[in-house]
């Protein structure tokens with residue numbers, strides 16, 4: 181049996197009781213570590229705190245392993261109980277449906293244990309989850325590669341008055357271009373996009389496309405480290421958020437659409453420049 185278990189957003193304590201029971205009875209435990217990360221990031225002592233709580237050794241599965249060695253994980257799941265741990269919720273990323281489809285087509289039983297995802301944790305800022313349009317991903321630009329398909333999606337959302345969740349690029353264990361050219365794999369250091377970079381790129385695309393979808397004065401909400409003790413949430417214009425230091429990853433950004441008065445009242449708690457902002461955030465997190 182293949183158990184796909186959501187870990188939630190903060191640290192090892194966010195697994196559900198049901199999830200914990202399942203992990204403890206599995207013979208093999210994999211943890212996906214490239215679409216999202218818990219608050220301790222890639223630190224090995226963070227992984228060992230998970231291992232200590234679960235009483236199991238965890239194999240950290242990077243993108244290569246999940247994409248290229250999925251057969252191995254699935255063949256183990258044919259004859260034994262295998263846990264595949266996902267930060268957040270299993271279906272908060274598009275990637276894992278593929279594993280479910282492959283398992284089911286091989287006749288392997290799949291059980292999913294749900295948990296909180298960034299997709300619903302953003303509800304804390306007061307913008308109604310019912311009033312979001314398509315979620316977009318913002319990839320790191322390079323000098324020569326500036327994909328901007330998110331722009332059209334944001335345009336559609338804003339045309340309908342809907343909010344847009346922007347998920348920001350995570351690059352963990354990516355082979356460097358240079359090493360690929362030399363035929364020997366070497367990896368780039370991990371990189372996580374900040375809210376500041378995301379806003380710079382969004383504005384760069386607005387300048388290139390020129391459709392007036394948003395601008396410096398567009399209201400947004402920046403979220404950092406949701407679910408951890410140090411989570412930070414600030415509402416402000418793109419211009420204001422661009423100069424705020426949100427600290428360590430992970431970050432995401434919401435571009436605010438048309439608001440309801442109650443949404444506005446909630447957002448006011450997070451407005452940039454609010455006195456004791458950090459204190460407010462700590463209170464909200466507690």
Ligand SMILES: C[S@@+](CC[C@H](N)C(=O)[O-])C[C@H]1O[C@@H](n2cnc3c(N)ncnc32)[C@H](O)[C@@H]1O
Nearest residue numbers: 268269272273297298347348405406430431432
């Ligand atoms: C593919 S999505 C999340 C998938 C995860 N399975 C989930 O359900 O939350 C990954 C992106 O979500 C955002 N994200 C994830 N966790 C976050 C957190 N705790 N705080 C802020 N943003 C987060 C980041 O932009 C990150 O690049």
